[in-house]
Amino acid sequence: MTAKIRLGCSRENINCNEIARVVEEAGAAALTVHGRTAADMFRGNADWERISEIKSHLRNIPLIGNGDLDSAEKVVAAFDQYDVDAVMIARACLGRPWLFAQAAAALRGEPIPPEPTLPEQRDVMLKHYQLVVDRFGDEKGTVLMRKYACCYAQGKHGARYFRTHVAKVSTPEEFHSVVEEYFPLHDPKRESQDAESVSSAAGS
Structure with a gap:
């Protein structure tokens, strides 16, 4: 069994070092620490310096750092700059499961795979959906997938229309119909940049 904690209840009450010792003495196999307090929720930046300090308060169990790891470069930096045994990617992988492959490549010193194209991202989402439905059934799986489908569209042109419609689906037919249409x-931004690159290359 492992445990996951935050730095404390608030910035005025940071007690992660003490809690870390209690967790280890209670028999946990590993400790994950998110670099914010409970009061912070997800505001501000994760405090990796504080996470790193906890390592000296543990005797034998691994310390896993968590917070703001939304790119392969940040995963590598976490290992390079802080005293952690492992890292946990959390919110950043919702709608971006390829982040794990990107981080793994970076840690091996290999080129980081590019972000999938939008059609490729859609195909990954549909595979994700099928796995959820296989596990939980058509109705429950479809409802559960609403949240994750919204994550796949986050930050994309036209995402609002997709989120509005996918938030209402309750059957596989409705889900696939919404995905197909929305x-x-x-x-447009990326296509414009690509067009400019082609134009510049042609003019050189």
Whole structure:
């Protein structure tokens, strides 16, 4: 069994070092620490310096750092700059499960795979959906997938329309229909940048 904690209840009541010792003495196999307090919720930046300090208060169990790991580069930096045995990617992987492959490549010193194209991201989401439905059944699986489908569309052109409709689905037919009609498959900003790159190359 492992445990996960925050730095404390608030910035005025940070007690993670003491709690870490209690967790280890209670028999936990590992400790994960998120670098914010409960009062912070998800505001501000995760305090990795505080996470790193906890290592000296543990005798034998691994320390796993968590917070703001939304890129492969940040995962590598966490290992390079802080005293942690492992890291946990949390919110950042919702709608971006390829982040694990990107981080693994970076840690091996290999080129980081590019972000999938929007059609490829849609295909990953549909595979994710099928796995959820296989596990929980059509109705419950579809309802559970609403949240994650919204994550896949986050930050994309037209995401609001997709979220509005996918939040109401309750059957596989409805889910696939909404994905087919509303999932963002075009990124005007990226397409404009690509066009400019082609134009610049042609003019050189």
